[in-house]
Amino acid sequence: MADVELEIIDLSTGSSLGKFQLDLCIPKVYELDIGSYRFKATYLKKSETLYEDRSIVEGENPPLTFEFSPATYTLRIESTPISVPVTLNKSLIGNTPQSVTVQEGEYLVEVPGEVTA
Amino acid sequence: MTMFNPNFVRNFDKLAKLLDCPASTVGTSTSNIATFYPFQRKSFYANGRFWTFYSDGTNIVYRTSTDGITWSAATTVRAATAGTDFSVWFDGTYLHYAYASTSSIYYRRGTPNTDGTITWSADEQVVSTTTNKAYFPFVSVDSDGYVWIGYTEPITAPNDLPWVIKSGNNDGTWGTTPAGFPYQLNATYDPSWHVSIIPLTNGKMLAVYAYSSTVRVRRWNGSSWGTEKATTSSCYLYSAVAQGDDVHIVFINATTYDILHVIYTYSTDSLSAEHTVISATGSSYPVLSIDNNNKLYCFWATKTTGTPSGATANHIYYQTSEDGGSTWSAMTDWIDESTEVLTYANRLICFYKDYGDKIGLMYMTKTAYPYNIRFDFLTVAVPPKPKGTIAIHAKLLGII
Numbered sequence: 001m002a003d004v005e006l007e008i009i010d011l012s013t014g015s016s017l018g019k020f021q022l023d024l025c026i027p028k029v030y031e032l033d034i035g036s037y038r039f040k041a042t043y044l045k046k047s048e049t050l051y052e053d054r055s056i057v058e059g060e061n062p063p064l065t066f067e068f069s070p071a072t073y074t075l076r077i078e079s080t081p082i083s084v085p086v087t088l089n090k091s092l093i094g095n096t097p098q099s100v101t102v103q104e105g106e107y108l109v110e111v112p113g114e115v116t117a
Numbered sequence: 118m119t120m121f122n123p124n125f126v127r128n129f130d131k132l133a134k135l136l137d138c139p140a141s142t143v144g145t146s147t148s149n150i151a152t153f154y155p156f157q158r159k160s161f162y163a164n165g166r167f168w169t170f171y172s173d174g175t176n177i178v179y180r181t182s183t184d185g186i187t188w189s190a191a192t193t194v195r196a197a198t199a200g201t202d203f204s205v206w207f208d209g210t211y212l213h214y215a216y217a218s219t220s221s222i223y224y225r226r227g228t229p230n231t232d233g234t235i236t237w238s239a240d241e242q243v244v245s246t247t248t249n250k251a252y253f254p255f256v257s258v259d260s261d262g263y264v265w266i267g268y269t270e271p272i273t274a275p276n277d278l279p280w281v282i283k284s285g286n287n288d289g290t291w292g293t294t295p296a297g298f299p300y301q302l303n304a305t306y307d308p309s310w311h312v313s314i315i316p317l318t319n320g321k322m323l324a325v326y327a328y329s330s331t332v333r334v335r336r337w338n339g340s341s342w343g344t345e346k347a348t349t350s351s352c353y354l355y356s357a358v359a360q361g362d363d364v365h366i367v368f369i370n371a372t373t374y375d376i377l378h379v380i381y382t383y384s385t386d387s388l389s390a391e392h393t394v395i396s397a398t399g400s401s402y403p404v405l406s407i408d409n410n411n412k413l414y415c416f417w418a419t420k421t422t423g424t425p426s427g428a429t430a431n432h433i434y435y436q437t438s439e440d441g442g443s444t445w446s447a448m449t450d451w452i453d454e455s456t457e458v459l460t461y462a463n464r465l466i467c468f469y470k471d472y473g474d475k476i477g478l479m480y481m482t483k484t485a486y487p488y489n490i491r492f493d494f495l496t497v498a499v500p501p502k503p504k505g506t507i508a509i510h511a512k513l514l515g516i517i
Contacts, residue, residue: 004511027510033502041511056505063508070513103513 004041004066011036011053027063032056043068045104070103079111086111140452140493141186143479147174147486150199152466152479155356155402156311156325157204157255160479160492161212162472164231168212169479171490172200177216181233185477185494189233195223195241200466201253207472208258211238211289215256215266221249222266222282224256226289238289244282246270246299251280255313261320262287267312270299276306279326281314300342302326302335311354317362323381325357325366332368334381334388346388348379356405358413358469365442367394367403367415376403376417378442394436394445399424402463404478408471408497413438415445416478418462431455433465433480435495452493457482471497 002021009016012035022028022041034056042049043066050066077086079096086098087110093100096111151171152159159170166181169188175198178191195216197203203216212235216223222244227235248270255267264284271277282299285292302312307328315323322337331347332355348368355368362383370377376394381387394403394415401417408414415436422430425448433452436445460481467478477494 006509006511022509022511025510025512027508029506029508031504031506034505039509041509043511054507056507058503058505061505061507063510065510065512067512067514 001044003045004043004068007040007042008032009038009040011038034058039064039066041066041068043071045071072101072103075100075102075107075109077109077111081115084111084115138185138494138496140454140491141182141188143169143180143182143188143490143492144171144173144178144191145487145489146172146481147488148172148199149460149481149486149488150201150464151488151490152464152481153200154253154311155354155404155463155466156313157200157253157466158469159200159203159205159466160477161205161207161468162475162477162494163207163212163229166229166231166233167475167477167492167494168205168207168229169477169490169492170194170203170205170214171479172197172202174198177203177214179235181229182492185475185492188492192235195225204255206256206258206469208262211258213256213258213264215244215254215264215268217251217254217268219250219252221245222251222254222268224264224266224284224291226264242291244284244291244294246280246282248272250274253311255311257314257316257322259316259320259322260318263320264291265314265316265322267314267324267326269310269312275308277308277310278306279303279310279312279324281312281324303333303345305330313357315357315359315364317359317364317383321362321383323357323359323364323383325355325364325381327352327355327368329353329371332366332379334364334366336381336383336386343386346381346386348377348388348391350377350391352377354402354463356403356467358405358407360407360411360441365405365407365413367405369398369400369402374398374400376401376415378413378415378438378445380442389442392442392445394438395425395448397425398428400462402465404465404467406467406470406476408476409474410498411439411441412497413442414467414476414495414497416451416465416467418459418465418480420459420462429453429455431459433459433478433493452478454480454482454491457489457491458484460484460488474499 003024004022177194177197202218227237251268279302309328312326320339336343351371352368364381434448464481
């Protein structure tokens with residue numbers, strides 16, 4: 001499934017040219033009749049929608065970039081016993097139980113193998 | 118990167134070569150000049166419909182069609198016993214008609230609606246002329262929306278002269294005719310002047326007028342008239358269309374019956390040499406249209422097999438030019454009316470220009486009352502639209 005859904009609307013008629021799939025970080029080139037269009041991009045993971053109106057002139061036009069806020073998640077680390085230090089990607093973030101907000105990705109979570117009272 | 122063309126499907130439909138469809142019967146008339154004269158205009162396409170106006174022998178009537186085959190019932194516009202007594206112009210928004218029959222001129226503007234009705238802008242306007250004995254009206258509209266009507270009128274009957282008159286208003290009412298109008302285009306008395314007034318850009322116009330002598334033109338530069346120019350050959354009847362500020366004219370040579378083309382060039386205020394469209398046609402009066410790609414379409418017919426060479430009686434032909442009329446294609450045998458038989462070869466009348474990628478042609482069949490009003494149209498090629506490309510990139514903030 002693509003990350004982004006792009007809808008192109010012809011502003012002279014108000015009609016949609018259709019919805020197109022777009023992957024993050026992979027640009028696509030669209031060929032359009034000259035005219036004015038609304039580009040509506042929806043980041044599907046967040047249902048975040050950004051709009052941009054552009055006039056297309058004959059030839060090559062400046063690129064259009066949509067920048068979405070990354071999706072975030074809550075990572076909660078618990079342990080038995082509690083109150084042991086925990087690191088995230090080698091950085092100490094506190095003692096368990098601990099909650100941190102992270103973006104989608106891979107993280108290294110570490111707690112000591114043994115603890116002494 | 119991948120190239121997408123979201124318009125592909127839409128444009129594919131418009132990669133139209135000339136498409137054909139069968140001719141249809143619009144209606145009938147008791148007049149054998151229901152669609153006459155070929156220098157006038159009586160049909161167009163607007164708001165999803167073909168609109169055809171003709172005289173049913175008693176009235177001007179109109180019928181509409183969404184497909185060019187099935188026609189609505191006739192709606193009466195006003196009284197008119199012959200097609201020669203009126204003309205119709207479509208300016209892209211409004212239709213305009215002018216009627217005259219040795220009378221004052223009667224003018225009205227209306228909006229052609231999608232449902233086939235007309236919403237009139239005002240009551241029919243009475244336009245006074247010098248002697249109020251006008252006939253053969255040709256109505257058109259300049260780029261500022263003012264109405265111009267070319268017509269013939271005697272000052273001392275039966276000696277007729279060519280005239281043009283302009284409206285004082287551009288809102289569907291005539292208003293006060295401006296000073297300098299009506300304007301007499303030529304001082305030669307003749308009973309067969311046929312005057313048309315062709316809109317150019319920025320309020321300019323070109324009057325084209327002829328009788329059984331040469332075709333004359335005289336330009337209006339927005340404030341005054343120029344001098345008269347004339348073709349070399351004499352003509353019977355002509356048909357004219359504008360291409361920007363230049364005007365193409367086709368006419369039948371009164372001596373050789375060749376169909377000839379000339380172009381009036383505004384920048385030099387001159388007529389070109391005459392180009393032969395086709396030789397020795399007989400009695401067909403050609404009619405001319407132009408598409409959005411500035412391709413010219415000249416329609417003509419014949420009642421005599423072999424005149425011109427290779428033509429068949431009661432067929433309608435067209436020829437095209439893509440170089441401004443200098444050269445013309447071979448004739449295309451378009452419509453076969455050998456069953457109903459053309460009323461005359463010179464009852465053709467066509468769209469002034471391509472409306473909605475369509476050029477329509479009206480003509481008459483049957484040699485005795487009731488005559489059929491027939492219609493056919495060409496779907497013309499759409500010039501490719503200029504395109505641009507745009508690269509679209511989606512990314513997350515803070516991530517390259």
